[in-house]
Amino acid sequence: MSKLHNFSAGPSILAPEVIEGAANAVKDLDNIGLSLIEISHRSKEFIAIMNEAQSLVREILDVPDNYSVLFLQGGASLGFLMAALNFMKEGGTGAYVNTGAWSKKAIKEGQIVGDVKIVASSEDANFNYIPKEYAVSTNWDYLHLTSNNTIFGTQIKNFPVSRIPVICDMSSDILSRKINVSDFDMIYAGAQKNLGPSGTTLYIINNDSLGKSGRSIPSMLNLSIHTEKGSMFNTPPVFAIYTCMLTLKWVKENGGIEEMEKRNEEKAQLLYNEIDSNPMFEGTAVREDRSNMNVTFVLKDDANKEEFDKMWTSAGISGVKGHRDVGGYRASIYNAMPKESIQVLVNTMKEFAAQPA
Amino acid sequence: MSKLHNFSAGPSILAPEVIEGAANAVKDLDNIGLSLIEISHRSKEFIAIMNEAQSLVREILDVPDNYSVLFLQGGASLGFLMAALNFMKEGGTGAYVNTGAWSKKAIKEGQIVGDVKIVASSEDANFNYIPKEYAVSTNWDYLHLTSNNTIFGTQIKNFPVSRIPVICDMSSDILSRKINVSDFDMIYAGAQKNLGPSGTTLYIINNDSLGKSGRSIPSMLNLSIHTEKGSMFNTPPVFAIYTCMLTLKWVKENGGIEEMEKRNEEKAQLLYNEIDSNPMFEGTAVREDRSNMNVTFVLKDDANKEEFDKMWTSAGISGVKGHRDVGGYRASIYNAMPKESIQVLVNTMKEFAAQPA
Numbered sequence: 001m002s003k004l005h006n007f008s009a010g011p012s013i014l015a016p017e018v019i020e021g022a023a024n025a026v027k028d029l030d031n032i033g034l035s036l037i038e039i040s041h042r043s044k045e046f047i048a049i050m051n052e053a054q055s056l057v058r059e060i061l062d063v064p065d066n067y068s069v070l071f072l073q074g075g076a077s078l079g080f081l082m083a084a085l086n087f088m089k090e091g092g093t094g095a096y097v098n099t100g101a102w103s104k105k106a107i108k109e110g111q112i113v114g115d116v117k118i119v120a121s122s123e124d125a126n127f128n129y130i131p132k133e134y135a136v137s138t139n140w141d142y143l144h145l146t147s148n149n150t151i152f153g154t155q156i157k158n159f160p161v162s163r164i165p166v167i168c169d170m171s172s173d174i175l176s177r178k179i180n181v182s183d184f185d186m187i188y189a190g191a192q193k194n195l196g197p198s199g200t201t202l203y204i205i206n207n208d209s210l211g212k213s214g215r216s217i218p219s220m221l222n223l224s225i226h227t228e229k230g231s232m233f234n235t236p237p238v239f240a241i242y243t244c245m246l247t248l249k250w251v252k253e254n255g256g257i258e259e260m261e262k263r264n265e266e267k268a269q270l271l272y273n274e275i276d277s278n279p280m281f282e283g284t285a286v287r288e289d290r291s292n293m294n295v296t297f298v299l300k301d302d303a304n305k306e307e308f309d310k311m312w313t314s315a316g317i318s319g320v321k322g323h324r325d326v327g328g329y330r331a332s333i334y335n336a337m338p339k340e341s342i343q344v345l346v347n348t349m350k351e352f353a354a355q356p357a
Numbered sequence: 358m359s360k361l362h363n364f365s366a367g368p369s370i371l372a373p374e375v376i377e378g379a380a381n382a383v384k385d386l387d388n389i390g391l392s393l394i395e396i397s398h399r400s401k402e403f404i405a406i407m408n409e410a411q412s413l414v415r416e417i418l419d420v421p422d423n424y425s426v427l428f429l430q431g432g433a434s435l436g437f438l439m440a441a442l443n444f445m446k447e448g449g450t451g452a453y454v455n456t457g458a459w460s461k462k463a464i465k466e467g468q469i470v471g472d473v474k475i476v477a478s479s480e481d482a483n484f485n486y487i488p489k490e491y492a493v494s495t496n497w498d499y500l501h502l503t504s505n506n507t508i509f510g511t512q513i514k515n516f517p518v519s520r521i522p523v524i525c526d527m528s529s530d531i532l533s534r535k536i537n538v539s540d541f542d543m544i545y546a547g548a549q550k551n552l553g554p555s556g557t558t559l560y561i562i563n564n565d566s567l568g569k570s571g572r573s574i575p576s577m578l579n580l581s582i583h584t585e586k587g588s589m590f591n592t593p594p595v596f597a598i599y600t601c602m603l604t605l606k607w608v609k610e611n612g613g614i615e616e617m618e619k620r621n622e623e624k625a626q627l628l629y630n631e632i633d634s635n636p637m638f639e640g641t642a643v644r645e646d647r648s649n650m651n652v653t654f655v656l657k658d659d660a661n662k663e664e665f666d667k668m669w670t671s672a673g674i675s676g677v678k679g680h681r682d683v684g685g686y687r688a689s690i691y692n693a694m695p696k697e698s699i700q701v702l703v704n705t706m707k708e709f710a711a712q713p714a
Contacts (some may be wrong), residue, residue, distance in 0.1 A: 004390040008397045011595055019383060019392045026380040033361040033675075035376045037554035038602065040365045040676060073430040074554070077591035078577045105576075112575050192592055199430070199556045199594030218438045218469050220431060220464075234434035235549055237556030238368055239596050243394065246713035316390075319397060 005341035008319030009150050009294060009332040010172065011192040018246040025242060036242055037077035041235050049242050050231060056248035057174065060257055063204055070203040070231040071241045076102065076171045079188040079201055081111035083144060083167045084352065086223045087186070088114050090214045092141040095119045097134065100127040101325065102169060110144070127152040130289040139162050148173035150351050153285040153296030153330065159183055165209050173293050174202065175251055176335055177261040185209040191240060193293070194335045196247050199240035251335065260335050267333050267342050268292040274330040274346045280353045284326055298328030308352050315348045362698035365676035366507050366651060367529065367691040368549040374601040381445065382599060388606040394601055398592050406599050407588060409418065413605035417614055422563055427560040428598045433528045435544040436558055437463040437478050440501060440524045441470035443580045444543070447571045449498040457484040457506035458682065459526060467501070484509040487646040495520050499542065505530035508680040510653030510704065511640040522566050530650050531559065532608055533692060534618040543567040548597060551692045553604050556596045556597035577659055608692065617692050622697050624690050625649040631703045637710045640685055655685030665709050672705045
């Protein structure tokens with residue numbers, strides 16, 4: 001079957017070269033006579049893969065030397081717990097900005113570990129904006145943010161400056177724009193949007209901020225152990241890391257983070273312009289906080305739903321159904337999404353509006 | 358390059374049909390116009406994959422209806438922690454049999470959670486046997502076993518009957534022989550030996566034994582949550598689970614667990630017979646406890662090491678170097694290892710012994 005236009009929120013579209021390279025390596029890794037998925041994680045081949053993946057993250061995101069780059073398991077869902085366990089001191093407090101479903105999950109795990117303060121929330125408006133004014137006490141151990149909210153289509157455009165460590169879940173917009181890594185003490189990101197397949201999670205951690213919680217942390221949740229072991233404390237998810245490495249190479253070969261950011265701006269603008277000018281649709285997030293990764297919009301009149309759904313399905317579009325918490329549509333337009341696919345969606349929206357009533 | 362004889366301890370050999378099938382699905386899953394690694398985990402395609410993988414485990418291992426089958430992340434290393442958190446009551450005790458490196462890791466995580474009793478250990482003889490006589494108090498919350506010890510080449514042949522819940526790490530011999538699932542309250546197994554690639558861990562859990570620890574367990578470590586969510590609490594490792602599903606199909610199509618057990622007996626016997634009859638080698642594990650999965654042996658005279666290493670390398674053999682804790686050689690001969698590859702190793706050992714001194 002011909003390739004679909006894949007707007008899935010995650011796991012999501014990957015570059016054709018990445019998919020091709022991953023499939024080939026499963027057949028036979030670099031012609032060594034073994035499949036990628038049957039080599040030892042202690043083999044020289046896999047050690048080279050892990051090193052390359054880590055180096056590419058350092059290069060592309062300009063990671064300072066005193067930061068570690070890890071590829072762990074468990075998704076951001078385990079990251080929520082690890083953030084709190086490794087950064088919240090015994091008897092201390094973690095501060096959270098609540099910008100949606102993923103923030104709420106991070107808060108929930110924080111509350112199991114200890115005391116949590118919610119310093120700001122946009123729940124009053126179904127998370128359609130990013131709160132910007134809030135006070136952070138220097139007595140708190142960290143400030144936790146979610147950079148991009150896949151479900152509600154919002155994104156933090158300017159990160160707050162803080163005197164306490166900032167931890168950020170960047171699962172859905174890592175590698176999509178330039179960030180200043182040293183503004184954060186920990187960044188974590190599930191791979192299955194801009195990085196690779198599901199099954200691994202990127203951690204970028206300021207080594208100097210670890211080991212201060214005073215807690216007895218189980219080994220697999222202890223970021224000091226993972227850092228000391230160079231992300232090889234236990235058997236890593238070989239296939240997922242290899243595929244992330246291929247994506248990182250693809251980002252580098254396609255102009256790096258500046259080019260990704262530029263393309264993402266253009267791609268998002270193309271779709272938001274259509275939403276704003278087309279009489280049949282409206283966006284759900286406030287304009288200044290609109291995500292460049294997940295574009296959420298609804299029909300002004302839901303009576304037209306069946307007709308529109310039929311149209312985009314016949315156009316070869318997949319995965320634009322909105323999350324039940326917002327309804328309508330969500331077009332996830334990650335790095336690997338070509339402008340051409342967005343144009344197909346835009347054209348479909350135009351045709352839909354042009355139909356006789 | 359032509360295919361190597363892959364004796365790697367894990368990640369390890371998989372059946373050629375499984376590798377082929379996994380590579381094809383990465384290219385295009387069942388001709389749907391999308392790669393396996395870019396479909397949503399909530400898509401009907403992935404839900405069918407997860408259901409099939411779970412059903413095949415139930416069928417092949419004859420899993421009772423009140424047990425859940427889960428495919429989670431984190432390897433057995435996270436399983437060590439989850440076992441203790443979910444089964445050790447507040448103020449309670451976990452009992453462990455220490456049969457090697459993996460048991461010790463399980464014990465370490467148990468000790469972070471609470472009180473641990475080591476009821477038996479073979480550390481006195483560098484773990485070259487399985488302890489068989491030990492007393493278990495009904496006041497303890499569970500008995501933890503490691504069914505097969507990859508490093509030391511030993512395997513529990515007869516599981517102890519116990520009046521307290523038995524938890525068993527079967528990472529390196531799951532699917533290799535018939536087991537009676539109802540003798541265990543929890544079985545867990547990292548996939549990267551007999552099941553699939555690294556990146557997922559199989560859990561088979563007696564639902565009735567969950568929720569009794571009285572602990573506040575973080576979501577990702579809470580087996581009740583994973584069970585309620587049918588292994589879909591967060592984004593599962595799609596590729597790893599798909600490949601496990603292919604392996605499970607391969608086991609079924611190749612005669613199921615009885616046939617696997619029969620083949621594994623024959624394969625192990627072929628190699629152990631050579632070790633016992635060849636004047637140059639000796640086995641390291643006591644005979645009655647020898648593993649059918651990991652065959653450990655040493656040269657009687659280490660002066661011959663370079664010569665033997667040269668011979669097996671030229672025979673196209675890979676991954677037989679022993680673990681540093683035992684030295685010598687380790688041939689891991691999991692389900693997917695063909696008898697022909699073992700014959701190549703046996704022939705090399707014969708040729709080596711036949712050389713003029």
